[in-house]
Amino acid sequence: MQGHAGVCLERYREFIERGSYKVSNSDDVSCFSVLLQKEVAPGVEVRLGDIMPSPRLNRVFNDPLDLLVGGWPTPLLKIADRPREAYAKLEWYNPFSASVKDRTVYYLLKSVGGDRLVEVSSGNVAVAMAAVGNVLGKRVKIYLPSAGRYVTPFLDFLGAEWQVLDVSMTVEALEHLEKDIREGAVHPNQFGNDINFVAHLRTAAEIDWQLSSIGKKPDYVVAGLGTSGHASALGFYFGVRYGAKLIAVQPKDWIPGIRRVESGMKWIGLVPAEIVEVSLAEALQGVRDFAKKYGLLIGPSSGAVYAVYARSGRDGIYVLVFPDNLFKYSSLLQQL
Numbered sequence: 001m002q003g004h005a006g007v008c009l010e011r012y013r014e015f016i017e018r019g020s021y022k023v024s025n026s027d028d029v030s031c032f033s034v035l036l037q038k039e040v041a042p043g044v045e046v047r048l049g050d051i052m053p054s055p056r057l058n059r060v061f062n063d064p065l066d067l068l069v070g071g072w073p074t075p076l077l078k079i080a081d082r083p084r085e086a087y088a089k090l091e092w093y094n095p096f097s098a099s100v101k102d103r104t105v106y107y108l109l110k111s112v113g114g115d116r117l118v119e120v121s122s123g124n125v126a127v128a129m130a131a132v133g134n135v136l137g138k139r140v141k142i143y144l145p146s147a148g149r150y151v152t153p154f155l156d157f158l159g160a161e162w163q164v165l166d167v168s169m170t171v172e173a174l175e176h177l178e179k180d181i182r183e184g185a186v187h188p189n190q191f192g193n194d195i196n197f198v199a200h201l202r203t204a205a206e207i208d209w210q211l212s213s214i215g216k217k218p219d220y221v222v223a224g225l226g227t228s229g230h231a232s233a234l235g236f237y238f239g240v241r242y243g244a245k246l247i248a249v250q251p252k253d254w255i256p257g258i259r260r261v262e263s264g265m266k267w268i269g270l271v272p273a274e275i276v277e278v279s280l281a282e283a284l285q286g287v288r289d290f291a292k293k294y295g296l297l298i299g300p301s302s303g304a305v306y307a308v309y310a311r312s313g314r315d316g317i318y319v320l321v322f323p324d325n326l327f328k329y330s331s332l333l334q335q336l
């Protein structure tokens with residue numbers, strides 16, 4: 001693998017395995033400055049505790065980005081006891097796109113300059129980038145595949161420019177960015193920028209911090225695949241730290257937010273993963289079953305993750321990542 005995560009992966013492995021790392025050369029400095037999101041000097045011993053969240057007990061926030069970062073950790077909800085104990089990470093508690101993608105976009109936009117941004121997205125990145133772009137005073141243009149049309153009213157309210165393309169997959173829209181990039185727009189690139197993967201090593205550390213507080217460590221992580229950013233990073237972190245297994249979920253046909261491995265994704269090859277398939281009907285049944293049992297309306301890709309857990313026969317402790325909830329899909333669901 002090329003790029004940042006390629007150079008840093010073995011260093012991150014040692015850091016996660018041991019819980020600390022002595023920074024010595026310039027590659028160490030660059031790897032740990034990105035992971036810790038602050039300048040790290042040679043000679044410093046960095047610790048896992050440095051990437052754990054620092055929650056704000058009074059829930060008073062100074063600005064919208066402080067609301068995002070100071071709001072972490074997002075909740076971890078226990079949904080089942082032994083023998084298949086399970087904890088759901090509720091990522092719609094992020095404030096901008098009400099999804100896991102607030103994290104990716106926050107770190108992506110910290111990593112790039114420019115005052116005009118262009119990106120491809122099928123939904124959550126579009127909303128998150130338009131929102132965080134507004135906070136940072138950047139103009140945002142988004143290209144969407146046809147299935148992403150349902151978020152265009154949100155983009156209008158946020159004042160972002162958008163174009164819906166006659167393609168079925170988000171990655172197919174990538175070639176349409178070239179003209180904007182030639183004209184000076186910056187492409188943060190959720191599919192190729194390793195900060196996406198690194199951002200979710202921090203999400204993994206956050207979950208580790210939460211589970212450790214109740215004396216637990218996971219045996220299985222179940223997560224959906226889009227860019228593969230969050231599933232791969234969580235699989236890597238919990239695999240290295242506790243030998244946990246990643247169960248990565250791809251759609252049999254079509255499920256908003258996730259796609260099939262063969263459509264190309266950068267990070268899933270970094271970790272051993274069991275790839276499982278879920279149909280749209282099974283994912284929506286997962287949404288229905290979860291709503292009936294727990295009263296929460298989870299999104300379609302969360303429904304897919306829940307469906308995989310529900311049909312798994314293996315005992316152990318599970319972490320299920322629920323990327324968003326159902327509310328922004330209401331217009332889409334009416335068409336199904």
Ligand SMILES: Cc1ncc(COP(=O)(O)O)c(C=O)c1O
Pocket residue numbers: 099101123124125224225226227228229230231256257258299301302323324
């Ligand atoms: C609802 C939903 N689920 C799952 C994913 C997959 O996340 P990742 O891109 O980290 O693989 C996305 C990504 O856009 C999403 O929006």
